[in-house]
Amino acid sequence: MSMNLLLMGLPGAGKGTQAEFIVQKYGIPHISTGDIFRAAMKNKTPMGVKAQQYIDKGELVPDDVTCGIVEDRLKQPDTDKGYLLDGFPRNIDQAKSLEDMTRKMGKELDAVINIEVDPKVLVDRLSGRFICKNCGATYHKLYKKPIVDGTCDVCGAHVFYQRSDDKPETVKNRLKVNEKSNAPLIDFYKDRGILHSVDGDRDIADVSKDIDKILSNLN
Incomplete structure (x- = not known):
């Protein structure tokens, strides 16, 4: 039996890690839109050429x-x-197009896995990164602190900075935009009866276990 899946979740929810787990366990290809866009443009497929024209214009x-x-x-x-x-x-609109195209191919979605994490937790996860101004070594206030507080492990410097992308306000805005665009999709797949939500605010192995349980029951 085939296993046609869609993985959803806000930035920082751990989609990349869980995608790796699913691909390894079930041997199915991971289709990331970023990757296939780059490949289509590099290989100059008709759609890739069209996409490049818009990107070149900044559209x-x-x-x-x-x-x-x-x-x-x-x-x-x-x-x-x-x-x-x-x-x-x-x-x-994209969800409806996906439904139409996969129906024609006989490759309709079997399940949508939505990794749920409290946005407040995600702000901490995503805005915790800071960088040594001297050598560029990267740290995280939750997951990778310097051995000696305020001193870079690599070069011993004491001055750190945070990229504007990693600042809490920027992260909050990014999450709000994503939440707003995800909400209608979650309702759409809930109506289709194929949405499965997983609590992503736990140990990686526990999240993988829950996903595995859902996928095992699809067979």
Whole structure:
């Protein structure tokens, strides 16, 4: 039996780690939209060329081109036994296009796994990074503190800074934007009866175990 999956979750929820686990355990290709966009543009596929034209102008790639690139990828024979989609769809129109194209191919989604983590926890996770101004070594206030507080392990300097992308306010805004775009998709897949939510605010192994339980019951 094939296993056609979509992985959802806010930035910092641990999607990348869980995608690796699913791909290794079930032997299905991980289809990340970022990767397939780069490949389509590099290989100059008709859709890749179209996407490049928009990107070169600094414009957003329209839904029909994005959906075309995903459709081309899902037509590859390595997806016949299943696939793991990540980063697509981003809106309801894309979700409906995905539904149409996969129905035609006989590769409809079996399950949508949504990794849920409290946004407050995600702000801490995502805004905890800081960098040594002298040598560029990276630290995290929760997961990777310097051995001696205020001193870089690598070069011994005492001055650190935080990138603007990692500052709490920027992170909060990014999460708000993502929450807003994810909410309609969560409702859409809930209505389809294929949404499975997992508590991502726990040990990585426990989250993997829960996902495994869901996927085992699909067979």
